[in-house]
Amino acid sequence: SQQGEEDPQALSIQEGENATMNCSYKTSINNLQWYRQNSGRGLVHLILIRSNEREKHSGRLRVTLDTSKKSSSLLITASRAADTASYFCATRSQGAQKLVFGQGTRLTINP
Amino acid sequence: GAGVSQSPSNKVTEKGKDVELRCDPISGHTALYWYRQSLGQGLEFLIYFQGNSAPDKSGLPSDRFSAERTGGSVSTLTIQRTQQEDSAVYLCASSSETGQETQYFGPGTRLLVL
Numbered sequence: 001s002q003q004g005e006e007d008p009q010a011l012s013i014q015e016g017e018n019a020t021m022n023c024s025y026k027t028s029i030n031n032l033q034w035y036r037q038n039s040g041r042g043l044v045h046l047i048l049i050r051s052n053e054r055e056k057h058s059g060r061l062r063v064t065l066d067t068s069k070k071s072s073s074l075l076i077t078a079s080r081a082a083d084t085a086s087y088f089c090a091t092r093s094q095g096a097q098k099l100v101f102g103q104g105t106r107l108t109i110n111p
Numbered sequence: 112g113a114g115v116s117q118s119p120s121n122k123v124t125e126k127g128k129d130v131e132l133r134c135d136p137i138s139g140h141t142a143l144y145w146y147r148q149s150l151g152q153g154l155e156f157l158i159y160f161q162g163n164s165a166p167d168k169s170g171l172p173s174d175r176f177s178a179e180r181t182g183g184s185v186s187t188l189t190i191q192r193t194q195q196e197d198s199a200v201y202l203c204a205s206s207s208e209t210g211q212e213t214q215y216f217g218p219g220t221r222l223l224v225l
Contacts, residue, residue, distance in 0.1 A: 031212050042115075043202065043216040088154065092212060097167060098144065099214060101154035 006089060006102040014110050019076045021105040023089030024069075030092045032065055033099065034074050037086045046074075046087075079109045113137065115217035117203050123223045124193055132188040132220045136205030143186050144206075144214060145170075145178060149199035157201075160186060193224045 007022045023032070031050045035043040049056045049065045049072065056063045062075040076083055086106045090099040116135045124130050136143050145157040156170040160180045171177070175193075180186040190197055200221050204214035 033212065035216075041200070042218040043204075045213050045215065048212050090154075097142065097159045097161075098156040098170070099146075100156065101146075103153045 006087075006105045008105060009103065010106045010108070012108040012110060013079060015079060015081055017079055019079050019083070019107055019109075021074045021087050021089075021107070022071060023073070023102050024071045025089075025091045025100075025102075026070065027091075027093055029067075030094045030096075032063075032072050033090045033092070034061075034063060034072075035088045035090060035101075037088065037104070043088065076107075079107075081109050081111050083107060084109045115203055115205055115215055117201075117217040117220050119220055120218065121221045121223075123225065125225055126195060127192055129189065129191045130193055130222065132190075132201050132222070134186045134188070134203030134205075134217060136184065136186070136203070137207075137215055138184075140205035140207050140215075141183060142206045142214075143180060144204040145186070145188050146202045146204065147199045148202060148219070149196075154202070157188070190222075193222075195224050198222055198224045 005024045013019055029051055031048055033048045034046040036046055037043050047058045047061055047063050049063050060077045065072045086104045088104045089102045118133045143160040146154050148154045158165055158178050159167040162183045163180050175191045178188045200219040202216055202219045204216045206214045
């Protein structure tokens with residue numbers, strides 16, 4: 001079963017604008033990760049944030065985590081056409097090895 | 112170095128036939144995972160290997176699904192008597208050790224059951 005719910009399901013913005021995607025989950029987690037998927041194939045790991053962290057940055061990516069609300073957000077700044085992809089959050093619970101994925105947000109960057 | 116590889120890239124089969132999907136993890140990675148991505152179901156965990164043993168196979172949807180891993184490396188996911196609802200992209204991932212959080216994914220095998 002899917003733990004995460006992502007919002008919005010689809011997002012279309014102009015190149016150069018910022019894109020924000022949100023993820024909510026249901027159980028206590030060890031960490032939360034964001035992945036990107038192009039063309040429905042392999043997933044590329046973007047960033048991981050641990051349960052004791054509140055914010056993390058990597059290049060144009062900024063991730064926040066609010067464990068009290070069981071939610072996370074991914075911000076992509078200064079978007080580029082190459083950022084067009086589906087973005088998934090995935091959670092890993094304490095003592096578990098598997099990742100539980102959200103349904104994903106399909107991001108389209110218009111030139 | 113080389114990433115996770117999967118074969119075949121695409122597989123079309125007839126309902127009732129058996130299929131085998133292969134995953135070659137990153138060299139040295141002891142943990143290996145299988146996931147399935149289908150329309151309407153998102154990404155679902157199937158099974159996890161640590162070395163050659165599978166401590167968590169809770170995601171296998173039925174007894175038609177089985178997986179093995181040999182030599183702590185290559186893994187094969189077998190689906191017997193395929194059904195149309197088995198059509199999906201099957202993704203394999205590996206990580207360097209238990210507790211290592213980042214899982215590296217292969218390109219997937221797209222299975223279509225006619």
